[in-house]
Amino acid sequence: MIEQLFFYGFSAILIFAGVMVITARNSVHAALFLVLAFCTSAALWLLLEAEFLAMTLVLVYVGAVMVLFLFVVMMLDVNIAPLREGFIRYLPVGILVTTLIAVELAMTVGARRFGLDIMPAPVRQGPEYSNTETLGLALYTDYLYPFEIAAVILLVAMVAAIVLTMRRRQGVKHQKPEQQVTVRREDRVKLVKM
Amino acid sequence: MPETPLTLWASLPEPLVTVLVILFKITLILVPLLLSVAYLTLAERKIIGWIQVRMGPNRVGFFGVAKGWAQPIADLVKMLMKEFIWPRKANRFLFVLAPIIALTAAVGAWAVIPFDDGLVLADVNAGLLYILAITSLGVYGIIIAGWASNSKYALLGAMRSAAQIIAYEIAMGFALVGVLLAAGSLNLREIVLAQQGGVIDWFWLPLFPLFVIYFISGVAETNRAPFDVAEGESEIVAGFHVEYSGMGFAVFFLAEYAAMILIAALTALMFLGGWYSPFPDTATETPMIGVLLGPGIHWLVLKTAFFLFLYLWFRATFPRYRYDQIMRLGWKVFIPVTIVWLLVVAVAVMGEVPPWFNHPL
Numbered sequence: 001m002i003e004q005l006f007f008y009g010f011s012a013i014l015i016f017a018g019v020m021v022i023t024a025r026n027s028v029h030a031a032l033f034l035v036l037a038f039c040t041s042a043a044l045w046l047l048l049e050a051e052f053l054a055m056t057l058v059l060v061y062v063g064a065v066m067v068l069f070l071f072v073v074m075m076l077d078v079n080i081a082p083l084r085e086g087f088i089r090y091l092p093v094g095i096l097v098t099t100l101i102a103v104e105l106a107m108t109v110g111a112r113r114f115g116l117d118i119m120p121a122p123v124r125q126g127p128e129y130s131n132t133e134t135l136g137l138a139l140y141t142d143y144l145y146p147f148e149i150a151a152v153i154l155l156v157a158m159v160a161a162i163v164l165t166m167r168r169r170q171g172v173k174h175q176k177p178e179q180q181v182t183v184r185r186e187d188r189v190k191l192v193k194m
Numbered sequence: 195m196p197e198t199p200l201t202l203w204a205s206l207p208e209p210l211v212t213v214l215v216i217l218f219k220i221t222l223i224l225v226p227l228l229l230s231v232a233y234l235t236l237a238e239r240k241i242i243g244w245i246q247v248r249m250g251p252n253r254v255g256f257f258g259v260a261k262g263w264a265q266p267i268a269d270l271v272k273m274l275m276k277e278f279i280w281p282r283k284a285n286r287f288l289f290v291l292a293p294i295i296a297l298t299a300a301v302g303a304w305a306v307i308p309f310d311d312g313l314v315l316a317d318v319n320a321g322l323l324y325i326l327a328i329t330s331l332g333v334y335g336i337i338i339a340g341w342a343s344n345s346k347y348a349l350l351g352a353m354r355s356a357a358q359i360i361a362y363e364i365a366m367g368f369a370l371v372g373v374l375l376a377a378g379s380l381n382l383r384e385i386v387l388a389q390q391g392g393v394i395d396w397f398w399l400p401l402f403p404l405f406v407i408y409f410i411s412g413v414a415e416t417n418r419a420p421f422d423v424a425e426g427e428s429e430i431v432a433g434f435h436v437e438y439s440g441m442g443f444a445v446f447f448l449a450e451y452a453a454m455i456l457i458a459a460l461t462a463l464m465f466l467g468g469w470y471s472p473f474p475d476t477a478t479e480t481p482m483i484g485v486l487l488g489p490g491i492h493w494l495v496l497k498t499a500f501f502l503f504l505y506l507w508f509r510a511t512f513p514r515y516r517y518d519q520i521m522r523l524g525w526k527v528f529i530p531v532t533i534v535w536l537l538v539v540a541v542a543v544m545g546e547v548p549p550w551f552n553h554p555l
Binding site for chain 1: 356
């Protein structure tokens with residue numbers, strides 16, 4: 001009973017935040033509403049006893065990804081008016097893409113595949129049950145190859161991003177901390193007898 | 195029928211009783227915490243004063259004695275009386291929300307801190323993750339404050355803080371992974387139980403690099419000197435909270451000190467054996483002071499106080515890091531060191547190296 005109340009409460013906030021993300025005029029407000037959406041979905045996952053996923057969602061998305069997002073968004077000086085031009089012109093394409101995505105979503109996560117008869121509500125586990133441990137075991141045994149391949153792909157993407165953005169400029173004076181810490185007194189101070 | 199408080203209590207519905215008990219426990223944690231915050235500010239001013247050969251606060255006392263001891267109360271009254279100033283064109287909602295978020299993050303993490311074996315508000319099995327998640331929310335207080343203030347200096351402070359906290363959170367997370375590997379559990383109580391024994395058995399020794407990195411990253415996470423570029427009073431006035439006055443400023447202050455105590459307590463729990471005593475078990479048979487020499491909450495408090503002293507000591511002795519130096523230390527020194535040491539810990543755990551890892555997980 002209380003759980004259902006919580007569920008509907010969080011769901012309502014989640015949907016409200018989701019709508020606000022796309023309707024808010026100020027991009028910083030939109031990003032903050034996205035943070036709210038992440039937090040409430042973490043709460044929903046907690047209700048499902050998926051504490052590892054819930055905590056990681058907050059930790060990774062709210063604690064790191066969205067902070068970087070805000071970092072960028074706050075420094076943007078966006079003029080809204082030019083962005084709103086051509087709304088009618090792009091409307092048909094927009095509607096087409098939206099319908100496509102909605103249909104795809106309905107086909108993959110609809111009642112046919114994830115209905116209550118196919119995926120019944122998970123059993124309540126005791127306090128000794130550790131979601132983290134179960135997830136870890138599954139990832140490193142049954143799904144070892146997909147997991148490792150995904151990790152390698154992410155690593156490659158990261159290295160590629162760094163290589164693409166790194167540029168060595170000529171003639172820049174860099175600090176060399178290793179030389180700074182190994183400096184000796186004799187190199188800098190000379191006692192002169194007067 | 196006369197209603198004594200006891201019968202009234204028994205007649206309450208069960209869910210309400212549970213909620214009331216939890217609220218009571220929260221008060222039991224929060225009141226000492228806030229008192230510690232108040233007196234930590236006094237301790238800071240006194241200790242830094244002594245380090246710099248000054249007296250520190252020495253005027254406001256109770257009834258003419260204990261000069262200086264009423265300083266936190268005087269400060270609090272002053273803050274309460276001050277006017278709350280709204281910057282023009284500031285976003286009102288976010289401007290008020292920012293200090294609240296900062297305080298929530300700093301105080302909320304205390305829910306899973308075990309003070310003694312079994313003395314914990316919420317004994318959850320993903321405690322370490324919870325701590326990481328909640329403390330990572332603290333940066334929002336700073337970023338939102340910086341943005342909502344509609345001030346250049348505040349925004350600069352917020353930007354600096356965002357970059358710094360992202361960098362050090364990774365090192366901090368890796369240090370915690372080391373602890374998790376060593377203890378074989380995410381539950382903070384079990385992490386302390388895994389360190390049962392004397393000084394040698396605590397995790398500071400096998401995880402020494404992680405221990406040092408965790409505490410330094412903790413100092414950086416709480417925006418304390420020498421990592422206080424988010425405030426940087428000599429460059430950007432007071433950084434993210436430059437526009438706050440009165441209680442808004444006081445709440446930021448509270449959050450900063452509560453986060454400091456949290457980091458100190460966590461370091462004590464994860465690396466210095468929490469409530470375990472450094473003396474051998476036989477010390478409990480000592481007459482008179484035997485109880486004090488055994489394990490107990492007082493050891494946790496003592497260890498926490500030690501780390502808090504380190505905080506103040508750092509502030510009094512180190513010059514502020516420059517922004518690029520902070521980034522270099524975080525990304526190029528701490529993160530590689532933690533990753534290497536994780537490998538060492540993993541090998542040690544697999545090899546069941548005594549005396550730390552030879553017990554069954």
